[in-house]
Amino acid sequence: MSVYLEGVLALMGINILMALSVYAILTTDQLSLGNAGFMAIGAYVSSYLTVKSGVPLLPAILVAALASSIVGLLIGIPALRVKGIYLVMATLGFGEMVRTFFMNFEPTGGAYGFRGPSGATLPLIYGWVLVTIFLFWLLTRSRLGRSLDAVRDDPEVASTVGLHVTLLKIGVFGLGAFIAGVAGALYAHYMFYIESNNFNFLVSAMAVLFVILGGMQTFWGAVVGAIIFSILPEALRFMKDWRLSLYGAVLVSMMIFRPSGILTRETVRNLGERFTGIFRTTRS
Amino acid sequence: MLGSTYSLIAMGYTLVLGVLQMLNIAHGDVFMFGAFLGLTLAFLGMPLYWAILLAMLGAGIISILVERFCFRPLRKAHFLGPLLSTIAFGILLQNVATQIWGSEPSRYPQTTEIAQFQLGPILISSFHIIILATSLFLMIVIDQFVKRTRMGRAMRATSENQTNASLLGVDIFRVFTFTFFASGALAGVAGVLTALVYLQITPFIGIRQGLIGMVAMVIGGLGNLRGAMIGGIMIGVMEVMNDAYFSAGYRDMIIFGIFFLFLMFKPEGLFGTTERQS
Amino acid sequence: MLEVIEVSKNFGGLQALDCVKLHLEENRIYGLIGPNGAGKTTLFNLITGLLPVSGGSIQFQGQELTSLHPHQITRLGIARTFQNIRLFPTMTVLENVLVAQNIHTRSGITSIFEFKAQGDKRLRGEAETLLQQMGLWQKRKEIGSSLAYGEQRRLEIARALALEPSLLLLDEPAAGMNEAETEELLDRIQEIRNAGKTIFLIEHDMSVVMGICHYIYVLNFGKLIAQGTPEKIQANEAVIEAYLGREEA
Numbered sequence: 001m002s003v004y005l006e007g008v009l010a011l012m013g014i015n016i017l018m019a020l021s022v023y024a025i026l027t028t029d030q031l032s033l034g035n036a037g038f039m040a041i042g043a044y045v046s047s048y049l050t051v052k053s054g055v056p057l058l059p060a061i062l063v064a065a066l067a068s069s070i071v072g073l074l075i076g077i078p079a080l081r082v083k084g085i086y087l088v089m090a091t092l093g094f095g096e097m098v099r100t101f102f103m104n105f106e107p108t109g110g111a112y113g114f115r116g117p118s119g120a121t122l123p124l125i126y127g128w129v130l131v132t133i134f135l136f137w138l139l140t141r142s143r144l145g146r147s148l149d150a151v152r153d154d155p156e157v158a159s160t161v162g163l164h165v166t167l168l169k170i171g172v173f174g175l176g177a178f179i180a181g182v183a184g185a186l187y188a189h190y191m192f193y194i195e196s197n198n199f200n201f202l203v204s205a206m207a208v209l210f211v212i213l214g215g216m217q218t219f220w221g222a223v224v225g226a227i228i229f230s231i232l233p234e235a236l237r238f239m240k241d242w243r244l245s246l247y248g249a250v251l252v253s254m255m256i257f258r259p260s261g262i263l264t265r266e267t268v269r270n271l272g273e274r275f276t277g278i279f280r281t282t283r284s
Numbered sequence: 285m286l287g288s289t290y291s292l293i294a295m296g297y298t299l300v301l302g303v304l305q306m307l308n309i310a311h312g313d314v315f316m317f318g319a320f321l322g323l324t325l326a327f328l329g330m331p332l333y334w335a336i337l338l339a340m341l342g343a344g345i346i347s348i349l350v351e352r353f354c355f356r357p358l359r360k361a362h363f364l365g366p367l368l369s370t371i372a373f374g375i376l377l378q379n380v381a382t383q384i385w386g387s388e389p390s391r392y393p394q395t396t397e398i399a400q401f402q403l404g405p406i407l408i409s410s411f412h413i414i415i416l417a418t419s420l421f422l423m424i425v426i427d428q429f430v431k432r433t434r435m436g437r438a439m440r441a442t443s444e445n446q447t448n449a450s451l452l453g454v455d456i457f458r459v460f461t462f463t464f465f466a467s468g469a470l471a472g473v474a475g476v477l478t479a480l481v482y483l484q485i486t487p488f489i490g491i492r493q494g495l496i497g498m499v500a501m502v503i504g505g506l507g508n509l510r511g512a513m514i515g516g517i518m519i520g521v522m523e524v525m526n527d528a529y530f531s532a533g534y535r536d537m538i539i540f541g542i543f544f545l546f547l548m549f550k551p552e553g554l555f556g557t558t559e560r561q562s
Numbered sequence: 563m564l565e566v567i568e569v570s571k572n573f574g575g576l577q578a579l580d581c582v583k584l585h586l587e588e589n590r591i592y593g594l595i596g597p598n599g600a601g602k603t604t605l606f607n608l609i610t611g612l613l614p615v616s617g618g619s620i621q622f623q624g625q626e627l628t629s630l631h632p633h634q635i636t637r638l639g640i641a642r643t644f645q646n647i648r649l650f651p652t653m654t655v656l657e658n659v660l661v662a663q664n665i666h667t668r669s670g671i672t673s674i675f676e677f678k679a680q681g682d683k684r685l686r687g688e689a690e691t692l693l694q695q696m697g698l699w700q701k702r703k704e705i706g707s708s709l710a711y712g713e714q715r716r717l718e719i720a721r722a723l724a725l726e727p728s729l730l731l732l733d734e735p736a737a738g739m740n741e742a743e744t745e746e747l748l749d750r751i752q753e754i755r756n757a758g759k760t761i762f763l764i765e766h767d768m769s770v771v772m773g774i775c776h777y778i779y780v781l782n783f784g785k786l787i788a789q790g791t792p793e794k795i796q797a798n799e800a801v802i803e804a805y806l807g808r809e810e811a
Contacts (some may be wrong), residue, residue, distance in 0.1 A: 030363060057301050078548045085307055086551050088367065089502065093544040096495060100537035111533075135674070143669035146653075146661045151651040159632035160642060162611055162665035162725060166631075201491055205309075205371045212368050217652075248376025255369035256357040265652070 005123055010190050012230035013125040017183035018203070019210035019222035020132055024176035026216055027148040029091045029155075030079060033088050033204050034095030035180045040183025040199035041068040041098065043188035044108045047117035050189070057119045057189060061128075065181035072177020076170035095204050103196035113195030120189035128182055136219040148172070180207075213254050215261030218268045225262065287520015289417030292474035293497025294504060294512035295426060296467035302507040303443040303463045310350050310370040311471055312494015313377035316487060318343035318472030319479040320385055323392055335419070339476045340469040346377070347468020351460055374490070389484040413540035415477045423475060423513050426466065430509060435462060443507075492536075499543040505553030516544070563587045563760055564609070564729060569618035571604055578604045580786045581618070586729070591751065591761045593775035595768075595795075597804055598684075600781040602764045603645055607732050610642050611635045622729070623792045641727035644716045645734045645764075649706035655717055656702035662724035664780055692720045696750075712743045716750075723754070730754060732763040736770045748774055772796065780804070 018035060046064035049055040055063070056066045073093055082090055082225045108114050139145045150158040151168050159165045206229075214225020232250065236243035293315055300308045322339040333366060341532070354373050358365035430436040441449040450456045478493060479485045500519050504511025526535045546553060548560045566584035570611050579601045586592055607613040609620055611632040618733070620627040627635055650658050663685045667673070669751060692700040696716040701709060706717060715735060732751075736744050744767065751774055755761055765771045771778060772792040780788040780795060782804040788795060795801055 082547060082551065084364075086547050088307070088364070089498065090544055090547040092495070093499075093540050093547060093690050096540040097537055097544060100534070100540060104531075104533040104537065138674040142671045142674040143660075143664050143667065144671065146657060147651055147664055147669055150650050150661045151329070153652055156632075156650055157610060157644070157648045157650070158661075159663040160612070160636055162636040163661075163719065164631075164633050201495065202375070205375070208368065209372060241617070242383060244379035245376060248372065248379045251372035252353055252369060252376055253393055255365065256353065259358060259365050 004141060006232055008230070009122075010122055010125055012227060013122070013129045014183050014187050014190075015207070015210060015226040015230045016129050016208040016223055017132060017179055017186070019214070019226040020136060020219060021176040021180035021183065022135075022180075022207045022220040023216070023219050024179060025227045027152055027170050028172050029152045030169060030172070031088050031208065032091040032176065033201075034093070034098075034172070035176060036199040036201065036203035037095035037098030037205050038068045038072055038177040038180035039187070039203065040102055040196070041071055041177075042184030043117075043180075043194050043199070044102055044105075044114065044184075046113050047188045047194065048184035051114070051116040051184070052121070053105035057124075059186040061182060061189075064185045064231050065178045067183070068181025069174040073170055073174040075177070076173030079173060080166060080169060092201065092204070093199060095199075095201060099196050099201075102191035102199070106115055108197070111195070113193055113198035115193045117194070118192050119189045120186045125186050125190065128186060132179060132182075133219075140219065196245060209251060211261075212259075213251065213261055213262035215267070217261070217265040218263060220268055221261050221263040228262070287517040287523070288416050288423075289478045289493075289516070290496050290500045290519050291423060291476040291513045291516025292419055292470045292477075293493060294482050294500035294516045295423065296470040296474075296498055297501045298504075298507060298509055298512040299426075299439075299467045299470075302509075303439050303499070304355060304366075304460060305443075306355060306366045306370075307498075308350060308370050308464075308467070309352075309367060310374035311347075311376060311467065312355065312490035312492075312497065313374040313381075314343050314347050314350065314490070315471040315478075315493055315497075316381060316485070316490030317346050317377060318468075318475030319485045319489065320390070320475075320487075321472070322476035322479060323385075323390055323485065326392065336473055336476050340472040343472025343475065344465040344469035345394045347471070348496055349373075350460055350468075351464035354462065355464075361394070374393055374494075374521045378487050378490070385487065386507065387487060389486050392479050392483045392485065412481070418473065418477060422470065426470070427509055427513075435459070439463060487544045496539060499539055499552075502543060502546050502551075503553055505555040506551070508553065508555050511555035512551055515553070563623055564762075565621040566609070567603075567619045567620075567621070568603070569608060569615055571601070571608055571613065571616045573777060577729065577784055579608070579781075582781070582784070582786050584779055584786075584789075585622060586762060588728075588760050589755065589758060589764070591755050591774050593771040593778040593792075594762065594764045594781065595766070596772055596781035596787075599783075601784040603733055604784075605781070606642060606733055608651060609635075609731065633665075634724060636727075639726075639728040640730035640731065641722035641725040641729070643671065643715075643722050643735060644731055645737070647711075647714050647718055649714060649717060649721075651705070651707050653681045653706060654703050655693065655698055655706055656689065656710070656796055657691060658706050658717060658721050659724045660685070662721045664724060689724060692723055696720045703716060711738055715739070715747075719750070725767075727759065729760045729762065731756065732761065732765075734764055736765055736767045744770060 018039060021035050021038065040062045045067045046060040049060040049063060050057055057164060075123055079090065102108060138178035147163050147168060150161065150163060151165050155165050184199070210229055211222045213229060214223065215221025233243060233247050236246055239246055253255055293311065296311055297308065300306055318339045321342040322335045325335040325338055350370060350373055354369035355366045358369055431437060438449070438454045438459050441452065441454055442456050446456055496519060497516070500515035501512045503518060504513065504515030522537060526532070526538060564584070564586040566582055569579060569582045572577040582605065594605065596602055606615065608615050611627065611630055615628045618795060621641060622638055625638060633800045650661070653661065666685060667682070676768065690699060693702055696719065698713060698717055698720065700714070706714065709717065719732070719735065736747055739747060748770060751761060775792060778790065778795045779786060779803050787804060788798045791796070
């Protein structure tokens with residue numbers, strides 16, 4: 001496999017994880033535009049552990065993701081008090097806070113970045129991707145998944161049928177942050193070098209777009225969205241210079257013509273009927 | 285001081301948010317486009333004020349494109365639809381700008397003589413005065429416009445209730461278009477002015493400046509034009525103070541920290557009126 | 563079983579409820595009537611914890627409710643339906659009922675690993691029974707909002723029953739129903755009561771209220787203006803005036 005292709009696939013894997021991290025939080029109707037912040041925490045903490053403390057890669061990833069999820073839970077708590085557009089902006093602000101923090105934090109390189117983390121291979125990345133996809137699949141078919149659907153549909157009524165809405169809404173922040181943390185750790189250990197600008201608003205925004213364009217009704221949408229829109233810039237190489245502009249134009253057009261995304265619940269259900277079992281979203 | 289450019293950007297956000305209840309994330313990139321348009325015009329030898337005027341126009345037109353592509357088609361959809369679409373549009377603008385002008389920093393031509401003088405620990409140039417003056421002028425113009433003219437009243441009516449405004453005879457689509465144009469024009473001016481200070485611009489300056497403008501809007505109070513003005517100036521002052529007395533590195537983190545805290549604990553900002561429901 | 567003691571609720575300047583006192587005993591059917599805006603749904607919202615009280619206390623089987631969250635109150639055994647039918651719009655008929663059963667089992671993170679949990683079989687059986695009783699089993703895979711109005715109401719009741727409550731609060735269950743449907747509804751409410759539950763219902767349809775309630779409370783402008791058996795209420799001056807006065811206005 002050429003280095004170039006491997007690079008594309010590696011980043012695609014990271015993108016899938018980032019999209020899933022956004023989706024996780026979106027299951028409760030909370031849109032987070034700051035997951036790059038969680039990604040950064042995962043990246044820097046894991047890198048510090050492996051490079052400066054000699055911790056092996058796998059435990060480092062887990063610890064880093066855990067750290068990220070704790071921050072996620074902490075963010076989830078005040079997030080309860082803010083709705084809609086305010087939440088979007090608050091998460092955006094959070095992401096920027098983390099980025100600017102690491103831009104100045106000397107122990108992890110500050111503005112010069114952090115050189116050295118290594119060890120992430122394509123199989124490792126996709127190992128994590130597949131595990132995460134599997135867990136989401138389980139979630140969709142579980143009672144917990146059903147609770148999340150209810151919270152997203154109508155949080156007030158959800159509380160009257162006995163669901164602990166607050167806990168669920170905070171919990172998904174922790175989950176999303178964990179996944180983004182893993183993505184960050186893998187990213188760092190694949191790229192050998194990270195700096196704060198790798199975790200800017202654009203990264204958060206793209207993760208959200210993957211989910212929206214792929215279809216926000218099921219987690220498969222996030223996966224498909226990440227895959228297609230990671231590959232698209234490469235597929236457009238024949239356009240040479242204008243490919244990135246075309247890419248942007250495609251994004252905008254998608255929002256106009258198919259705002260519900262590529263995969264809607266309907267589509268997945270229909271596809272599921274054909275591939276009986278595996279892709280089913282209903283649990284009944 | 286750059287605070288006034290933040291005010292202009294913040295006012296642009298506020299106009300769109302107030303009248304259309306929508307957060308236009310492409311706004312920062314419209315600002316960037318304004319800066320580049322000014323640059324191109326300046327290189328063509330145009331004098332400063334003409335460059336600003338035409339950049340305003342250009343940015344306003346691009347902003348109308350945002351309205352047409354991101355807002356109109358998605359008006360009836362989930363309220364976040366337009367917001368997400370503007371994210372995509374912003375990316376598109378960045379890519380187009382990179383295509384046209386390259387991703388390497390472009391230098392702004394030095395057109396006017398700069399006089400400089402010292403005020404305490406702060407260095408002020410005549411550019412700063414020009415920027416402040418132009419910004420203040422525009423702020424007053426917009427403020428009065430919204431208060432006194434027919435279009436201004438139409439805008440206010442539309443921001444209260446689109447259906448009612450339309451029933452009362454307001455052409456809300458014209459209001460949408462105009463609001464976006466005005467918003468973009470403000471951003472365009474801010475773009476040129478900022479470029480005059482920084483002297484180097486890249487297609488990605490819109491990201492940061494746009495965000496700071498958003499912070500200014502929130503601090504001032506969502507939906508409040510005057511609040512946006514004041515918010516921008518406050519941030520500008522804060523920036524200067526921070527750089528002079530504290531650490532320049534953590535400056536942005538402090539700004540975003542304030543942003544976060546305001547949203548969590550004082551979302552109505554300093555002067556906010558009613559909270560706009562999404 | 564349920565004691566509402568001197569409960570008041572105000573919204574800013576508006577006094578929605580003023581020192582209301584109610585006493586509900588087990589296994590009876592109670593009615594709550596009054597003109598629109600009298601505060602009936604507000605009272606339900608206070609009991610179920612969706613709104614905080616401004617004054618007074620609410621006790622259920624000895625437990626103080628006013629400091630609890632809605633999901634805790636539900637777990638104590640109180641379930642409700644809503645005036646304007648609030649089903650979960652993206653979930654199927656069956657899912658609406660199943661999600662209500664989550665309080666009976668472990669439905670946290672560990673639940674994602676459970677495929678054939680023991681409890682699950684029993685619950686699914688219960689869900690099927692409930693839906694069969696409501697005549698909705700055939701349509702179990704359809705989205706709730708695609709059902710006819712009357713069916714949606716029955717689904718909401720089925721969902722409330724899935725919580726296995728001891729007290730069931732029904733908010734205008736007969737609204738929008740024709741005679742035949744209302745008859746059926748009355749039968750079902752009787753069945754639920756015969757199964758041992760206590761029912762408290764808000765209704766405007768007097769045939770329903772007078773038909774099955776053992777005891778009725780009457781609210782007007784947030785105050786309790788009368789209480790008693792159906793016969794007493796029908797003859798009560800204040801009640802008649804409250805309704806007639808409303809019609810005139």
